[in-house]
Amino acid sequence: MGRTPCCDKSGLKKGPWTPEEDQKLIDYIQKHDHGSWRTLPKNAGLARCGKSCRLRWTNYLRPDIKRGRFSFEEEETIIQLHSILGNKWSAIAARLPGRTDNEIKNYWNGHIKKRLIRMGIDPVTHTSLLNSSLCNPTLLNLCGLLGLHPLIKTELMRIATNLLSSQCQSSGLVNQSIQGQQYLPQDAQAQQHLEVFQNQQLQNQTVPNAPFPDGGQFQEVADTNLWHDIVISDSDLMTVPGVDNNNLEAYIPSLVSDSFCISSGSDSQNYNLTSLLSTPASSSDNMLSSPPSTCMNSSTEDDRDSSCSDIYDFQIPNLLDVSDYM
DNA sequence: AAAGATTCCAACCGCAAGATT
């Protein structure tokens, strides 16, 4: 494999493009297609290296480039794809018409990554950074998790799963509490997640009660619309019925087998965490079978955050077929 | 109003893989 010849030849311009240069590049490509990028600059009368021309074209001048804010759906898609593909920006960009890998990468690093960290989610692994924080339940602010809806179910489940495995490893209560339940190492779970997700993609995208490798059956935890209805108060924490929530750590195993409750003012909702934790693909299923998510284009990020409580169901757009990348 | 901090994003760099010689 030969090394890329250096473009930094004397006389070649670097730095920001001028409108005249842009026009030359556009005119040339419209007439001749780009052909060989290496020879293009000379033919087009540009004092740039081919690499620079290619980047300028693909990231900025291409006619199908979509500019402006990322829509809520685009953001959701990016997060979901990133959780599966990692930093494969080009692969992610391929699923977002009009967006470039560079733009997505910038958006990720400038916005999404920070939000995930704020939520206590590792932007690299998409698993919880809260494992240690959960030892102090006052830090487990479910509002913070739920308020940032894009990851809502997937990430909550990841967090829960991760939390569980982490807690299980360090807790003496594990064996007695989750005896009989099958838990896999995280990598294996992720693999299962992907496989099931892929299978579901292939199976007409809606599998109401998909079987799982552990022999279990996916149980819809709650109607997706329930998530719309949750109103989390400022001081909301995850509360577990009948337990001391100041000592939640000790009850983690209980969470596995019992339902948990999200308070919403005077009302509350119960969720069966068992099904959440034992059905890693449920999020994908939900995403694929739930009604279309609301497309929100709030003017600011804060607007998005504050509006998030209205939008808890999530759907990967139909165009998304991650099986291509498996 | 000014200075400093932060955010945004276009552009660059180096590497790697596939294609070609």
Added chain:
DNA sequence: GAATCTTGCGGTTGGAATCTT
């Protein structure tokens, strides 16, 4: 099969714009 060329990718940088103090 080895060397070289071409293209694409992901990480990083630097300057402009914006925000905060």
